[in-house]
Amino acid sequence: MSSSLTELIAACKKGDPKAQEQLFLEHRDAIYTTSLKYCRNVEEAQDNVHDAFVIVFETIKKYKGQGSFAGWMQRIAINQAVKKYRNKRKEHLTEDPSWFAVQEEDDHWAQSCDLDQLLEAIQQLPDQYRLVFSLYVLDDHSHQEIADKLKISVGTSKSNLHRAKVLLKKSLTVQLMTKPA
Secondary structure (H helix, E strand, O other): OOHHHHHHHHHHHOOOHHHHHHHHHHHHHHHHHHHHHHOOOHHHHHHHHHHHHHHHHHHHHHOOOOOOHHHHHHHHHHHHHHHHHHHHOOOOOOOOHHHOOOOOOOOHHHHHOOHHHHHHHHHOOOHHHHHHHHHHHHOOOOHHHHHHHHOOOHHHHHHHHHHHHHHHHHHHHHHHHHOOO
């Protein structure tokens, strides 16, 4: 960690508003990008950035300088998005045993689109599918970690990942077919 970041964190721990503003300005884009993967739309992502930074500033005294500070903030943003999802969850996560044995599929279809198209398609997924997809594919969590975090079974995590991929493939295929040449 650079000495300037260490000094900035120390000033934030003392409650310095200028340091907090600087930290926010330096890291908001990364936290926003992370939030886009977990939130339904831009407005939810912006709200999540705000809420994540409130938590960062409330808990920054607990940061001991071990591990990546950016990673610590990203975990806060991810956890905040997951917490919001769990609190407002209206749809029940499905537990359909026929989906538990998910076969590995050919994911090359995702490589033919750009990041903006992929993020837009991810944001259109139902909440439970979006969260599982983002945690598993984009942030490399295991199904057990996802199950623990979302309070679902491992089978449900696998099922929701499979269904997310099916919906994404369909959505991106339509986008690619209707894209002007």
